[in-house]
Amino acid sequence: xxxxxxxxxxxxxxxxxxxxxxxxxxxxxxxxxxxxxxxxxxxxxxxxxxxxxxxxxxxxxxxxxxxxxxxxxxxxxxxxxxxxxxxxxxxxxxxxxxxxxxxxxxxxxxxxxxxxxxx
Numbered sequence: 784x785x786x787x788x789x790x791x792x793x794x795x796x797x798x799x800x801x802x803x804x805x806x807x808x809x810x811x812x813x814x815x816x817x818x819x820x821x822x823x824x825x826x827x828x829x830x831x832x833x834x835x836x837x838x839x840x841x842x843x844x845x846x847x848x849x850x851x852x853x854x855x856x857x858x859x860x861x862x863x864x865x866x867x868x869x870x871x872x873x874x875x876x877x878x879x880x881x882x883x884x885x886x887x888x889x890x891x892x893x894x895x896x897x898x899x900x901x902x
């Protein structure tokens with residue numbers, strides 16, 4: 784799956800990994816790679832880090848499917864580190880909790896690096 788995602792085609796949607804958080808998704812992905820392939824964690828972690836930029840966690844909220852959180856994967860370290868950008872609060876609002884750190888792809892693909900959206 785990661786090899787297919789990392790072929791140069793921008794944008795990829797993965798559905799069907801049933802977990803409780805974005806962090807759990809990363810742990811499950813590492814486990815799937817390690818059990819399904821003859822790869823070590825030292826290969827799996829950079830593969831994930833170089834393939835996935837943003838994780839959007841969907842789940843049930845008040846009986847409806849909603850975005851529960853949005854996080855970015857840090858490219859700065861040799862570990863998988865999530866930085867939360869948006870989280871759903873107790874009253875159900877999706878609120879900004881962090882700033883986007885990895886901005887190089889925004890303008891590369893025609894987006895705006897406008898501070899009001901990403902600061």
